[in-house]
Amino acid sequence: MPRDRLNFLFLNVGHFLDHLFMLIFATVAALRLAEEWGMSYAALIPYATPGFVAFGICAIPAGWIADKWSREGMMIIFFIGIGASSIATALADSPIQIAAGLFAIGVFAAIYHPVGLAMVVHGRTKTGIPLAINGVFGNLGVAAAALLTGWLIDTGGWRNAFVLPGAISIGLGVAYAAFVWTGRKSRADAAGGATAKKTAVGVSSIERATFVRVLSIIVFTTAIGGLIFQSTTFALPKIFDERLTDIAQSATAVGGYAFLVFAVAALAQLVVGYLVDHHSVRTVFAFVAGLQAVFFAIMYQLTGVAALVVSVAFMLVVFGQIPINDVLVGRITKSEWRSRVYSLRYIVTFSVMASTLPVIAGIHATWGFAALFMVMAVAAGAIFAAVLMLPRTGAIIAKPAHA
Secondary structure (H helix, E strand, O other), rough: OOHHHHHHHHHHHHHHHHHHHHHHHHHHHHHHHHHHHHHOOOHHHHHHHHHHHHHHOOOOHHHHHHHHHHHHHHHHHHHHHHHHHHHOOOOOOOHHHHHHHHHHHHHOOHHHHHHHHHHHOOOOOOOOHHHHHHHHHHHHHHHHHHHHHHHHHHHHOHHHHHHHHHHHHHHHHHHHHHHHHHOHHHHHEEEEEEEEHHHHOOOOOOHHHHHHHHHHHHHHHHHHHHHHHHEEEEHHHHHHHHOOOOOOHHHHHHHHHHHHHHHHOOOOOHHHHHHHHOOOEEEEEEHHHHHHHHHHHOOOOHHHHHHHHHHHHHHHHHHHHHHHHHHHHHHOOOOOHHHHHHHHHHHHHHHHHHHHHHHHHHHHOOHHHHHHHHHHHHHHHHHHHHOOOOOOOHHHHHOOOOO
């Protein structure tokens, strides 16, 4: 396998693990730990907040270090650090201890998005499909978190749900370190070629006002999208536990249905990735946001098979939105500071995701998940309105710019 393809595979697997680790606790809390520790679901999930705060805040230094030092080196630290933190979390015997373990996971998980995505788009002209493929792996990590955790809970207890993925990640970190070490010369040659290409081709320039306008819309839709993504991915196992009682009566079954929904929905990124490479981002983005609002409203009081079907529908468009902002960032930024811009985008995303956890807990305890779906419908409507303010035409919006 060519080195660039193998490197892309490592990056994709890293995205898979990044989202898996951040959502293991969601299934553990919903299906086992609340009962084992004698706490309610609403009381337990805020202990995941430190991890998501770290997931957001630490993206900034991670992106800066990667741009100044080494993106490959930061990926090695990511694999090994997040694996060791997960194993340490399995030793927790109290909510405070598990919050500390989740914080450590969040610190290392923060490395991936500003570093990995900058590596995915580097040197590419059309970035939609590569980002979509990478995004599918991330969403499969979301899906596997529910499925794998549910299975491990039923077969060996909740601690195993942290230990097994942790050991695998450490092994991958060692393998990636060996891959980087043995390829120093070829990577230096490739870097020289990429630099020459960038000098010859350049980066498409846009007016400052247009740049600020697009970046502002990216930040706003990123923030609201983070609320929607966190609400759906974190709460879905509990939603299924409450609304699929006729067809899901064990942790494995709940995890299995969540995996089914996430896995099918992940394919939407491939479709959206193709569309943004060949059509106006504004049109594609507006269509996706509008469908989100519709499906969340429909989900209001659904149960049983109907709830399962509509869950697939809204997760298709939630996951479908993910590569759009990443494509926009890739088109309006230069390679030498792209990791830092991605870190800005993801500090917004994950800071919102962290603050969303107490909101989910409060809404669930007071009004139930029906109210949460109404909140998400309104949020999706706000994204739709913001997207309509994107430029109708231009190189940045209508077609890919050179990397």
